[in-house]
Amino acid sequence: MKLNKTALRNSSIAFIITISFVACDKDFASVDSDIINDDTATNFNTTSEKFDVISYNKPLNPIQTNNLGLNMLGVYDDPTYGRTVASLLTQVNTSLLDPSFGDNVILDSVVLTIPFFSRNVGVIDETFIDYEIDSVLPRGESYNPIKLSIFENTYFLRDFNPNDDFDSDQAYFSNKSASITEQIGALDLESVLIDEIESLTISNQEIILTDGADTDAVITERLSPRIRLVWDKDVAEDDAVISYWTNKIIAQEGLSTLSNPNNFNDYFRGLYFKAEPESMSDNGSLMLLNLSQQESNITLYYSFDSPTQESERDQSTYLLTFSPTRVNFFENDFTTLIPTGDEVNGDDRLFLKGGEGSLAGIKLFDGLNPDDDDTTDNTFEAWRKQYVILNDLGEFESYRRLINEANLIFYVDQDQVMGEEPDRLYLYNRANGVPLLDYIQDSQNNSVPLLSIPNHLGILEREDTDEGKGIRYKMKITSHVNSLLLDNAENVQLGIAVSGNVNLEATVPQYIEQTGTDEESTVPVSSIITPRGTILHGSNSEDITKRLYLEIFYTCLETDIDCPNN
Template identity: 30%
Template sequence: MFDTSFFKKTLLIASVAFLYSCDKDYNSIGDGLLGDNHFGLEKSSFDVIGYNQKTGPVQSNNLAVNPLGIYDTDGFGSTTANFVTQVALETVNPVIGKNPVIESVVLTIPYFSTLKSTDTNGDSTYTLDSIYGPDNAKLKLSVFESGYFIRNLDPDTGLKESQKYYTDQNAMFEAVKASMRLNNSLDVGQNDLFRFSADQYRYTEMVDGKETIKREAPAVRLDLDKGFFKTKIMDAVASNKLVSNDVFKDYFRGLYFKVEKSGANPSGLAMLDFKKAKITINYKEDTSDTDPTRVAKTIVLKLIGNTVSLREHTSNAVYANAISSAAVNTVLGDEKLYLKGGDGSLAILELFGKDLYGVDGKTGAPNGVADQLDLIRANKWLINEASLVVRLDATASANDKKANRVYLYDFNNNKPVSDYFYDNSTAAGNGKSAKFLFGGILNQQNPADSYYKISLTNHIRSLVKNTDSTNVKLGLAITESIAVATSNSLKTPTTKISKVPTASVMSPQGAIVHGSRAVDPKNKLKLEIYYTKSN
């Protein structure tokens, strides 16, 4: 008799193996799943009107991750990313004994890193993620006490709305620094010649009376000024400045991280999760009045609370001209589209232009048919698959690191298109490639023809089926995290644009892609539809 249990198990294993094989290559993930086998289906490609849109300064407080450093690119210019954050006590109202003496104050900010290997001695090697710039990049890094109180609520709205801070407010925080440079170690690798290092941190510690080697994953590690923290923290206990974090945050208003060029050295930038950072004050105090033994203790400060990502971007001439209002062609679209994170730029896309390109390469439309969408509706197409194909301009910024992902959204309403919500796919081991069916992940298996492909099947189906639905404009932007689908406000909104995707604000990256008027027709921005004609 046939063993159905065995059959089911075999089918399950085969299915898992198949899905795993689809997920092995990051660059092609999701691309094949959007459909390669279209037997019996017909295909039409539609040109898409796409043009550049400059954003300008944008709200940048309380982002999930933040850049720190200087990123120089051929395609866009140079971005300097500073950062300011509030600080909170891990344990409020600490009790400090007699004769406390600080031995060290250490700031640690973990990198996004991956363990590669561990040898027989227990030493490990790591690779760092989200680091931009050459391997020999160096920065002049300075950490100061911030003198600016970052508010929760906006007094101009009667404290009814959250306070917004913007990318262009660096000068405001710079002007009120409240201390000298805190990372003033004689080790210039911690300040004037700072670099992002993948090296494992090794140190010794006494465990049960025995000296033991300890190891930690790579992180920014800075020795901070002991005298400052003696006065600012230890001495402030007596005046009740550490009694609660509300009191403490007004007293110690946070840290301001400033980066500058380090001489003639090339620069670099890292994406960091400052919420996982901490300052550890290591000190010793007397055990009691009668016991001369000194006891080791710590006070830990967490870099949590309100934050602001501060950017200063110097555009090169080509980029500045391309996104200027005088150069943008909102009727026929632009030759190249410049997608730049932070206070950069995005592209506005219009599907089914009125009688511009026709269907299947035929110019014009029948009498009484207003545009391509009406023609599809009239012919009662059954949409099997639709996707936007955006080709990377491989020569425009050949030496720059290419953005891994772009995000397509409903520009009119500042929300994701429906295909975003239909996709609950995840990719094991790589959170950045979640929602891979929705797509937008760079496919660069052929470097000369790299492209982003984004699913619009449900969006197009809805437009075709619901004749009263609005053919909204779409926005195309860089994204740091596909999981973040909210929007941030522009400092100076216009009638055309008032918000941009939050995940685009987070990212320091950019991508130059071919637009509507690409020189080579095969590179044009395309909407590809596979369909079945209704009988």
């Protein structure tokens, strides 16, 4: 069970999602306590041990994707795994019920807008604001366009599950289904084609709106980078779209279809945004979007006869938001096979992929311990007795050894990972889908998701080269291991997954995996909202120097005659 001893060390790490750098090792320092302090530290010995774990792959079935805080849309070619295409089904909603549009109404234009996550990084020529986009992959100075088709959907997205006597919320899944027996058909999703954008341009440029002729145009508004599609009644090729929205909304004035929320949701069941690679290119881009924000909407601009000024026209708007229910659909065309895991013996590689991809399970102190004289003890019980003295009830009584730090270190398989690997992974209690105690205690930078929880969930350390290949992730689980010793906590299986935002796991429950059995399986939400993937050395890697172990740094008390340093 015990493998070797190492010098004590610790990693200091920092990270933002746009700039990554390799963290540097530093000497390990024990925390002072009533037992160990400057006067007494010389009476104790400090050492470390590595313990075997079992780690195995868990390829995912379809996963629940409705009501995510963020949604993916587009085409992503992962250098390691292959292509993922993300499309989106959303209900639409309005706060203006039973509207009165006025006399002689004309729909002048329709504008669809969905902002990107971006930030102001300067000014260009004292005229234009320079932006940097955080939410489009792959990252770069420019982005590949995609083909985007917008359909009216006729499938009714219900709130509650009829198979559970309407006592639970309805889940919708990444494979276009509401359950293993209920698929959402293409005829419903693609009921009416509203428009087909053969090449949707994705840009980090500021959008400037003007009024007046080109020679003396006045800037009326500056917008951050976003999807912004405009259909105008004076543009002949937009006639079909203008006609669609005129009939769908404007012509419904006075009818029951717009009179209340229930009627509206049944009449207009939503929009389906279907993403595909652009026909002229085999590449694409994938956007991470927040459709719940107020700026994400469809705005109908219309004019009507002024009720107060004869021969004058007034203008107004009708706003549609993307709510309340939104569902992501994923189509994977993987070039790297994700194997079914060996839960008994462990796997040599761990395949982690976001979206409808793959997780990994980890067992600490699993199996029988052949070196222990008490054959009734399993590995976990034998390990506890090395570190603490237990009473007759198996509860903590006193220390033998003091744990200073415990880590799981995951090495990237640099021979298989071709780049674009995630900077963050999420380690969690797989038995009940909640964070570990170390997550809760690590409050560093928790208000900034890109820098959050760095002590527990170590940020990817990279080579100091232009290529910046990933080296390893260091996950500190000191509090979790101490809880196993002192609190008689259950030695549960752990899970490891790719994470798009580690902060989400503090408040958002995990989402359901569609297993087709009574056994419930869940997926971390932050793993669903990222397409990135990586391959790690597992517990059975042929490279022992990169094999996954649990490494524990501890201090020997003089009373522990079995301690290696005594």
